[in-house]
Amino acid sequence: MSLDFDPKFLDVDFTKDPRFVLGDLTPPGETFAGVREYGDTFPVIPESEWPSLIEAQEAEGGGAERLVTMIFDQGNEGSCVANACAQAHQIMQARQFGKENVVKLSAMSLYKRIGRSAQSGAMVSDGMEELETRGILPLDTPENRERFSHVHPARGFGTALPSLWTTTAERFLLFERHVIRNTAQMGTALLNQHPVVVGRKGHSICYVAMKRKGSSYVVPYPNSWDYDWGIPMGDMEGGFGVDSWGNVQSSSQWAFAITQVRDWRI
């Protein structure tokens, strides 16, 4: 089974899109010392096995793109890193607790702690570290306001975090993450349906699956540019872009796979 989509959304040059705001500031050559590599925990799957595993995945209805429950919208702020991190967190929530139990998250509640200004951008490693140590707040929705003491909007760098916000944010901690350092680990993580936060051309996105496109592979990602950008996928009416394997290879120099999040219900 091969993926068909509007080629306009393949290997998008983010910098040429009017919605682009420089957001990922991760410097080249970053080593991410102290973070466990994906391949140290999860056995790397030989590339020779990828085609049959993708075929099995498609035969069973698809990959983790089906666990995406919303498309984020960063507006005109440089918060793509926080949006990609929040998207990955929600995907793991869907996987661990069920789509009906996913709590929508406020990317801005994370970005405020890793960015210097609305347009400054941030580093993915900082986003991961903050998620791991202090968590993230639920999105300000009527449903979340009823359930949680603290919520926060999706956008608006100038909006202060509510007092004592950490008591709620820590219920949404990231429990396990791994750094990816090569395409073998990237392919393995995607076949294991772990969401992977990457940086590419100053923009951060969340890879969710690996598909066949002819004799090569492509990787879809839910972007943070709202539903009216991109192609439909999973339950979403739009919002997805697709990277060819060439772009994925360059994104695989470093990336972060989220492998477990805290159960906010207990």
Add this chain to the structure above:
Amino acid sequence: MNRTMFILVFLAGCCAPAPSPTVDPVPAVEVVGPLTVEGKSSCAVGESIELRAKGDATWVDWASESPHLGPYEAGRILTFSSPTAGRYVFWLFGDVGGKPAKVKHVVMVGGTPIPPPGPGPTPPTPIPVPPAPVVGPLKLFVVYESQQTTPEFSRMSTALRAGPEAAYLKAKGHSLEFLDPDVHAAQLAKVGLPGKADVPFLGIINSAGQVVARQKLESKPGTPVTGASVLDLIKKAGG
């Protein structure tokens, strides 16, 4: 096979742990071979009943956890009575045409004890009613080690979360949790599914809080564990 060996083999089967009552709701007779048992499958406390071996066996013998047995006529007839209500399993085994055969018979003992004989009409023997199966939404637990995730396990979990299997579970009102014992040990102990030795496994809890099934999710060559195969296990447990 000599008779002693034959009985030992059968007794080994008989002594295996009994399945949970809600999984095995009184299968009165289970036949493996050309032997049958004729007799009641329910009686009152203290009532004496006869179970008769039927079939062309050269010899027969009985096995049961109940001590209240009285075989006679070369074991072809077994008398049984019990002062205690409950579910009693009997195995009849024998040799029919040189081939081993066995049959399972279950007697439910319950109701009011038989009064001693005396003047006046004997009240009708109440028919014991087996406990009604517990109905209602199930709580399903896939217990797994998050750091041993494989593509196959991931496909299965996504199917149960986002595929037609997920829609089925939702329509039935069942809840599904994926729990890592390293993180959720207390929660698992609370529902009676402790341990991480044989992960991944599926635990099924009924609406009365009873564990009705615990099944290791183990793929075999050509038969991977999929969302559909897990759903089959759930359906077999009454889901």
